[in-house]
Amino acid sequence: MKGLILAGGRGTRLRPITHTGPKQLVPVANKPVIEYAIEDLREAGITDIGLVLGNKGRETIQETLGDGGSLDVDITYIIQGNPLGLSHAVGCARDFVDGDDFVVYLGDNILKQGIDELVDGFRERDVAAGIALQPVEHPEQFGVADVDESGMITRLVEKPDEPPSDLALIGIYVFSPAVFDVIEDLDPSWRGELEITDAIQSLLEYGHDIDSHVVEGWWKDTGKPEDILEANRLVLDDQTSSTDGTVEVGAEIRGDVDLDESSVIRNGAVVRGPASIGPDSEIGPGTYVGPYTSVGSETTIHGAHLENSVIIGNAEISTDEKIIDSLIGRGVAIGSADGLLPDGHRLVIGEHSDVKL
Amino acid sequence: MKIFTLTCDRCGTIVAANELEQRRVMKCPGLNCQSVLQFEDLAADEREHFFENRNEYSI
Numbered sequence: 001m002k003g004l005i006l007a008g009g010r011g012t013r014l015r016p017i018t019h020t021g022p023k024q025l026v027p028v029a030n031k032p033v034i035e036y037a038i039e040d041l042r043e044a045g046i047t048d049i050g051l052v053l054g055n056k057g058r059e060t061i062q063e064t065l066g067d068g069g070s071l072d073v074d075i076t077y078i079i080q081g082n083p084l085g086l087s088h089a090v091g092c093a094r095d096f097v098d099g100d101d102f103v104v105y106l107g108d109n110i111l112k113q114g115i116d117e118l119v120d121g122f123r124e125r126d127v128a129a130g131i132a133l134q135p136v137e138h139p140e141q142f143g144v145a146d147v148d149e150s151g152m153i154t155r156l157v158e159k160p161d162e163p164p165s166d167l168a169l170i171g172i173y174v175f176s177p178a179v180f181d182v183i184e185d186l187d188p189s190w191r192g193e194l195e196i197t198d199a200i201q202s203l204l205e206y207g208h209d210i211d212s213h214v215v216e217g218w219w220k221d222t223g224k225p226e227d228i229l230e231a232n233r234l235v236l237d238d239q240t241s242s243t244d245g246t247v248e249v250g251a252e253i254r255g256d257v258d259l260d261e262s263s264v265i266r267n268g269a270v271v272r273g274p275a276s277i278g279p280d281s282e283i284g285p286g287t288y289v290g291p292y293t294s295v296g297s298e299t300t301i302h303g304a305h306l307e308n309s310v311i312i313g314n315a316e317i318s319t320d321e322k323i324i325d326s327l328i329g330r331g332v333a334i335g336s337a338d339g340l341l342p343d344g345h346r347l348v349i350g351e352h353s354d355v356k357l
Numbered sequence: 358m359k360i361f362t363l364t365c366d367r368c369g370t371i372v373a374a375n376e377l378e379q380r381r382v383m384k385c386p387g388l389n390c391q392s393v394l395q396f397e398d399l400a401a402d403e404r405e406h407f408f409e410n411r412n413e414y415s416i
Contacts, residue, residue, distance in 0.1 A: 050371075053386075062388040076369055078362075079386050081376030082415065091360035092373045184359055188413055194358055 001119065001174075002100050003041035003073075006089045007034060007061060007107035008054025008080050013224045015352035017312070017329050022057025024107040025064055026228055027312060029235040030258075030278040030294050032064065033222050036235075037105045038071050040114045046103060047073045050096040052080050052089045085193030090175070091183045099177050104196075106171035110231050112217030112238065115172060121213050122174040127152075128208035129179065129200060132172040134215045142168035143197050145212060153210040156197050167212070169197070170219050178208060225327045225354070232310050233292040236274035245277065255291065278313065286320065296330075304334075358413050361403040367392045374399055374407050375414040 011018030017026060024034035041049055049068060053061060058079065068075035076096050080089050090104060103119060115132070122130035131153060133145055139160070146155045146164040157164060173196070182202035189195050203210060220231040236256075244261035247253055251265040255273030259265065263277050268285035271277070276294040283289055284302035293306050296313025303320040311317070311328045319336045328334070337346055345357055361374035370387035377383065377396040385392040396404065407414060 058386060059388065066388075076371065077387060078371040079373060079376050081373050081379065084375065084414065088358070088360060088373075091358075092362055092371065094360070095362055095364055096371055186358055188358065 001046050001123075002097055002102040003046040003049040004052065004090065004093050004097070004102050004104045005034065005037050005041075005049060005107045006052050006086060006104065008052060008056070008083050008089060009108075010054070010056055010083070011223075014228070016350045017225070017327065018056070019350060019352070020330065021060055023223070025057065025060060026222065027294065027296060027310065028110060028222065028228060028231045029239060030276045030296060033110060033228075033231070034061070034065070034107045035071065036110045037107055038065075038068070038073055040111060041103060041105065042071065042073055044103070044115050044119045046119075048076075049073050050076045050078050050093045050102075051107075052078045052092060054080055054083050083193070085188070086196035087183045087186055087194035087199045090196065090199070091180065091194070094180050097177060097180075101174065101176050104173040104175060106221070108222045109171050110220045110222060110235065111170075111172070111215060112219070112234065113215065118172065118213040118215075119174060121211055125211050126209070127211045128176045128203050130174040130211040130213060131200065132170050132215050133167040133212050134170050134219050135166045136168040137166075139163035139166045139168055144168055147212050151212050153200075153204065153212050155204065156201050158195075158197050167214065170215060171221065172215075173200075178206075179203065182206060226325075228310055228327055229292075229308060229325060232294050233308065236276060236292055236294070239274060239276065241273065241276075251283075260297075290324075303336075358410070359403075359406055361399055361407060363394060363398050365390060365392050365394060374403065378407060378414070 007024045011023035014023045025032040078092050080092050118132050143158050144163045145153050145167050186194050222231050241256035241258040243259045245259035245263040247265045248267040250267035252270045257271050257273040258276040260279040262279045263281040265283045266285050269283045269287045271289040278297040281299040286303040287301045288305045290307030292308040295311045299315045301317045304317045305322040307324045309326040312330045314330050315332045317334045362371050364371050365385045368387035368390040382395045
């Protein structure tokens with residue numbers, strides 16, 4: 001079995017962060033979100049992975065992941081170019097898949113419990129596809145599956161006014177190569193894309209069986225800033241911490257704090273976990289790093305109070321203000337305006353930024 | 358919709374026909390690969406189908 005990670009898309013809901021990089025590389029608990037998908041595939045025994053790239057950030061993704069060797073997988077890059085839909089992305093992988101069964105995993109999704117059960121279920125039953133589902137509060141906002149008593153899918157409905165169930169498609173699928181034939185027969189939807197739900201519906205209409213698997217534990221699509229914070233919170237809650245860095249006398253650590261060996265928590269700083277502090281970073285005197293915060297690499301913080309936030313990296317924060325529920329991009333400097341006249345905030349903010357003062 | 362791709366002989370990167378057609382002649386998008394890929398490298402019947410259904414392959 002092979003794996004296919006879809007890493008196209010423009011990441012518009014994550015602007016301005018995605019002005020300078022692809023959304024799949026935004027870190028959650030100091031690890032690019034796409035690495036969670038790669039790890040899930042690897043843990044399911046799938047190491048031959050195709051990575052479908054769009055126009056945005058494709059060089060950066062290749063530079064970051066390389067041939068996959070550092071993650072113990074073998075990556076083949078597939079250039080989709082224009083975002084012509086998920087079925088088009090899958091169709092571009094036909095030569096890579098080469099007649100095998102394969103898992104499709106959206107590159108900005110994170111699952112608590114991995115995909116082992118989905119893959120095992122597909123292998124045990126003679127079906128054309130297996131689809132991961134999860135109960136949601138507002139099924140009318142999702143693609144929803146109607147499932148019979150044996151767990152087989154009977155139909156799919158996209159954002160229905162009257163949902164047949166509360167089981168939403170979460171963006172992880174297992175397909176047999178039969179899907180490529182139905183993709184060939186698809187027409188673009190009203191928005192000009194080849195939809196994955198249309199491909200699955202076509203499989204049903206051609207008489208193929210499609211299995212479902214209800215995912216236990218949390219699942220997050222990290223498409224928006226608040227989703228990144230939520231995913232960061234969920235991952236940190238489950239992390240096994242390793243405080244390898246330097247904790248000076250007079251610094252205080254409470255709870256699970258993952259501290260890289262090259263980083264330091266200075267005398268007078270307080271870090272309360274769960275939290276993660278990446279390489280070459282310094283938590284300076286008077287700083288409070290509160291629960292559910294990830295501080296990326298090469299970041300210096302002096303005097304600030306941080307909670308429930310993600311600092312992507314290469315940042316310098318030297319204010320004594322309280323910063324909460326924030327996603328702070330690479331290379332950002334947040335200083336103090338104390339003593340500057342006239343009194344007031346001083347901002348240099350890029351397009352699509354979101355600031356609350 | 359038929360989907361056509363070309364695989365770089367040197368690095369194995371797979372490129373969709375719409376990307377090739379947009380650039381006609383391009384350096385392989387595989388990192389550090391110096392191969393040159395062309396829309397003309399696709400089979401004649403694939404190119405013909407692509408042109409006849411060009412609207413489907415653009416946003």
